[in-house]
Amino acid sequence: MLRQLLVADFLKIKRKGFWLLTFLGPLGVVALQMVNYGLRKDYLLQQSDNDWEYYLSNVHSFTPLALILGIAIFTSIIANIENETNAWKQLVSLPVSKMSVYLSKFTALASLLLVSSILLMVFTLLFGVFLDLGEEIPYVELFQYSFYPYFAALPILSLQLWIAIVSKNQGIPITTGVLGVVFAYSAYYLPDWMIWKWPSLMNAWGEPVVNALLGVGLGCVLYLVGMFDFVRRDVK
Amino acid sequence: MEYVIKTEGLTKKFGKETAVDRLDMKIRKGEIYGFLGPNGAGKSTTIRMLLGLMKPDSGMVRVFNKDLKKERIHILKRVGSLVENPSYYPHLTAYENLEALRKILRVSEARIHEVLEIVRLSDVAHKKVKGFSLGMKQRLGIAVSMLHQPELLILDEPTNGLDPSGIIEIRNLIQRLPEEYGMTILISSHLLSEIDQIATTVGVISKGKMIFQDSIHAMRKHSRQTIILKVNDGKRAEHILQGKGIYANYQDSMLLLSKLSDQKVAEIVRMLVQNGLAIYRVEEKQSSLEDIFLQMTREEA
Amino acid sequence: MRYILQSEWYKLRKSKIIFIIFTSPLVGLFLGLTTQLVNEMEGNEWYLSLFTMNVTYALLFLPLITGVLASIICRYEHQEGGWKQLLALPVTRGKVFVAKYVLLMFLVLFMQLLYFVAIYLVGWINGFTDPFPMDIVWKSILGGWVATFPLVALQLWMSILFKSFAAPFTVNVIFTLPTILAVNSEKFGPYYPWAQPFAMMNVGGNVGDVFFIPWEQLLTVVGGSFLLFFIGGYMYFQRKPV
Ligand SMILES: Nc1ncnc2c1ncn2[C@@H]1O[C@H](COP(=O)(O)OP(=O)(O)OP(=O)(O)O)[C@@H](O)[C@H]1O
Ligand SMILES: [Mg+2]
Numbered sequence: 084m085l086r087q088l089l090v091a092d093f094l095k096i097k098r099k100g101f102w103l104l105t106f107l108g109p110l111g112v113v114a115l116q117m118v119n120y121g122l123r124k125d126y127l128l129q130q131s132d133n134d135w136e137y138y139l140s141n142v143h144s145f146t147p148l149a150l151i152l153g154i155a156i157f158t159s160i161i162a163n164i165e166n167e168t169n170a171w172k173q174l175v176s177l178p179v180s181k182m183s184v185y186l187s188k189f190t191a192l193a194s195l196l197l198v199s200s201i202l203l204m205v206f207t208l209l210f211g212v213f214l215d216l217g218e219e220i221p222y223v224e225l226f227q228y229s230f231y232p233y234f235a236a237l238p239i240l241s242l243q244l245w246i247a248i249v250s251k252n253q254g255i256p257i258t259t260g261v262l263g264v265v266f267a268y269s270a271y272y273l274p275d276w277m278i279w280k281w282p283s284l285m286n287a288w289g290e291p292v293v294n295a296l297l298g299v300g301l302g303c304v305l306y307l308v309g310m311f312d313f314v315r316r317d318v319k
Numbered sequence: 320m321e322y323v324i325k326t327e328g329l330t331k332k333f334g335k336e337t338a339v340d341r342l343d344m345k346i347r348k349g350e351i352y353g354f355l356g357p358n359g360a361g362k363s364t365t366i367r368m369l370l371g372l373m374k375p376d377s378g379m380v381r382v383f384n385k386d387l388k389k390e391r392i393h394i395l396k397r398v399g400s401l402v403e404n405p406s407y408y409p410h411l412t413a414y415e416n417l418e419a420l421r422k423i424l425r426v427s428e429a430r431i432h433e434v435l436e437i438v439r440l441s442d443v444a445h446k447k448v449k450g451f452s453l454g455m456k457q458r459l460g461i462a463v464s465m466l467h468q469p470e471l472l473i474l475d476e477p478t479n480g481l482d483p484s485g486i487i488e489i490r491n492l493i494q495r496l497p498e499e500y501g502m503t504i505l506i507s508s509h510l511l512s513e514i515d516q517i518a519t520t521v522g523v524i525s526k527g528k529m530i531f532q533d534s535i536h537a538m539r540k541h542s543r544q545t546i547i548l549k550v551n552d553g554k555r556a557e558h559i560l561q562g563k564g565i566y567a568n569y570q571d572s573m574l575l576l577s578k579l580s581d582q583k584v585a586e587i588v589r590m591l592v593q594n595g596l597a598i599y600r601v602e603e604k605q606s607s608l609e610d611i612f613l614q615m616t617r618e619e620a
Numbered sequence: 621m622r623y624i625l626q627s628e629w630y631k632l633r634k635s636k637i638i639f640i641i642f643t644s645p646l647v648g649l650f651l652g653l654t655t656q657l658v659n660e661m662e663g664n665e666w667y668l669s670l671f672t673m674n675v676t677y678a679l680l681f682l683p684l685i686t687g688v689l690a691s692i693i694c695r696y697e698h699q700e701g702g703w704k705q706l707l708a709l710p711v712t713r714g715k716v717f718v719a720k721y722v723l724l725m726f727l728v729l730f731m732q733l734l735y736f737v738a739i740y741l742v743g744w745i746n747g748f749t750d751p752f753p754m755d756i757v758w759k760s761i762l763g764g765w766v767a768t769f770p771l772v773a774l775q776l777w778m779s780i781l782f783k784s785f786a787a788p789f790t791v792n793v794i795f796t797l798p799t800i801l802a803v804n805s806e807k808f809g810p811y812y813p814w815a816q817p818f819a820m821m822n823v824g825g826n827v828g829d830v831f832f833i834p835w836e837q838l839l840t841v842v843g844g845s846f847l848l849f850f851i852g853g854y855m856y857f858q859r860k861p862v
Binding site for chain 1: 635636639640643647650651654676679680681684685688691692695783784785786787789790793794797798800801805807
């Protein structure tokens with residue numbers, strides 16, 4: 084049942100710009116560094132002994148912001164597809180459980196964001212090699228910087244999807260996204276428990292993997308909360 | 320002759336498809352003009368152009384004898400409209416919806432209560448419109464269109480979604496307007512039966528073209544009578560008549576003949592009797608307006 | 621024109637826009653109270669606080685939230701045939717566009733004033749004793765407002781063009797994120813319209829002028845992009861089929 088729903092969801096998001104954004108997000112993040120390094124490569128290379136590490140951290144300074152805004156945009160569009168055509172009532176009157184309807188939307192978005200993360204890794208690597216930052220490519224860090232923010236952002240995905248789906252007014256989830264990006268930009272000052280800090284991979288222990296693991300855990304919890312709330316609600 | 324609405328060669332294309340094709344529409348003052356056509360004929364597109372919501376690709380629209388292109392604002396001050404599904408602001412109540420428009424139209428506040436009374440929404444005036452039933456929204460749309468006491472009312476399928484008593488109510492209301500307020504009304508529909516009791520003039524549009532435009536009486540005259548013969552052997556009778564060059568159609572054990580003069584009918588009967596056929600009945604059938612309408616639009620297609 | 625404005629205000633009042641406006645002082649308070657740097661600078665303690673608050677506020681929050689406001693002001697027109705109804709009234713499309721724009725700019729101004737209050741509250745909570753730098757704060761509040769003129773014009777255009785919230789927001793994000801880099805560049809920063817709120821609110825800029833940026837930059841970059849976006853949106857709205 085979930086598979087059919089997923090197929091349907093991927094059909095519905097056709098021509099809504101999802102694939103374009105999935106591609107554009109990571110490309111944009113790396114493109115910003117292209118401009119950055121293009122303009123002042125010499126200066127940037129002086130900033131650190133480990134050029135690869137420094138480059139990765141530069142790329143990573145935009146990853147959380149792009150992730151959070153991307154999540155806000157994705158969740159809002161996917162909820163709006165049903166809202167604007169009043170299709171919830173039709174979808175929910177199909178012989179499927181409301182839980183799987185919700186799970187399908189979440190899975191579709193989580194997959195797209197995962198594709199984004201893979202693309203981010205590829206683009207980062209390609210441009211890094213192009214910049215000729217040194218023989219030793221730090222694959223472990225590259226992997227961490229590409230995928231940990233994704234896992235750490237899962238609670239935000241759960242939260243935003245929930246808000247987007249239950250809001251008739253899409254101004255609400257978008258505003259939440261704006262606040263999220265303000266938080267993420269201030270990550271350095273935030274207490275560790277704020278989920279918007281997590282994609283920055285900063286924490287008191289200096290262990291990025293903690294954020295990823297916490298993200299998966301709380302992501303599941305918030306997902307369940309949102310799903311049960313959706314199931315409980317009347318369909319308008 | 321002075322027309323309230325007059326279009327000449329009105330044309331609108333969407334890509335390759337011509338939605339409205341060289342349409343000439345003429346509506347006189349005080350008329351209730353029924354604008355008829357099947358789904359997708361181009362009624363709503365025409366109405367959008369009459370209101371200046373869409374720009375025609377070619378052709379001209381004159382309303383109150385003024386050029387719509389040049390004096391749109393002036394014209395719209397005297398026009399009330401309801402286009403397709405009723406428009407409304409869901410986050411406002413019925414009263415507030417009217418109030419938001421009143422601020423632009425500058426009519427008295429009392430008028431809001433008046434129109435709400437007319438469409439019988441006074442009881443739910445302070446309920447948010449997103450909680451309205453389809454018919455209630457439709458009534459609100461009609462209330463909106465009458466808010467500024469327009470001289471010309473343009474209603475696109477105004478009885479959509481109304482219950483039978485609502486349809487009768489609105490029909491009675493529309494019928495009263497020309498006499499009581501001197502209004503002219505353009506009302507579109509895809510059902511002739513919906514407006515044949517109130518319309519004074521009809522325009523029939525099919526595939527973007529105006530295929531008939533005249534008084535409702537003229538439309539009735541347009542109706543073709545059919546002569547029906549019931550005989551003992553229809554097949555043979557058909558054969559005999561066709562041998563004489565008279566077109567007849569045998570179906571359901573009846574012989575159908577298109578409209579003929581009385582002499583011709585007498586001749587046919589005589590001929591059949593001479594050939595030894597027994598004639599049980601000779602009838603004349605008047606086709607209904609609905610039949611004519613269907614016939615017209617089918618011929619065009 | 622006055623009547624259209626009144627009607628616009630009436631419709632807007634009943635939407636939930638007030639909650640969105642009030643995120644501005646909340647963000648101000650959040651930024652002012654959490655992002656405390658150790659005060660190593662000599663001089664007025666308000667400055668550091670203002671500086672750290674204004675960076676995030678002007679770089680990200682202000683450009684993004686003004687887009688949300690623009691979408692809200694068009695939302696109820698898109699929803700249930702509002703454009704169709706509004707434009708069948710005896711109003712010109714031009715006036716409707718201008719009315720919506722004017723109303724938006726008032727809302728942004730109001731938001732800036734609330735942010736001003738937030739700045740004051742931050743100082744009060746932190747127990748600042750130095751004199752309140754009134755002229756500098758005003759300069760950045762009004763400067764930030766002026767810098768949003770072109771941004772709001774573009775967002776109004778996008779919000780009329782697209783029915784959904786997400787599409788104009790995406791456009792906004794695409795232009796806003798690069799600002800973070802642009803303001804680091806002496807070459808590009810001054811010419812990038814989305815960097816102007818930051819430039820105008822960045823205390824410690826050029827104190828001599830009326831605003832923190834030179835007049836030429838204000839007129840060419842802010843003024844020029846405003847004309848471009850405003851006229852673009854205005855022309856688009858004239859031709860928009862409803
Ligand atoms: N915005 C548009 N873009 C493209 N085609 C359109 C548009 N609006 C209408 N059409 C086309 O123009 C033709 C006429 O449509 P219109 O809505 O005027 O029909 P109608 O007579 O009002 O039908 P109905 O009885 O269903 O309301 C249709 O074929 C339709 O597909
Ligand atoms: Mg129609």
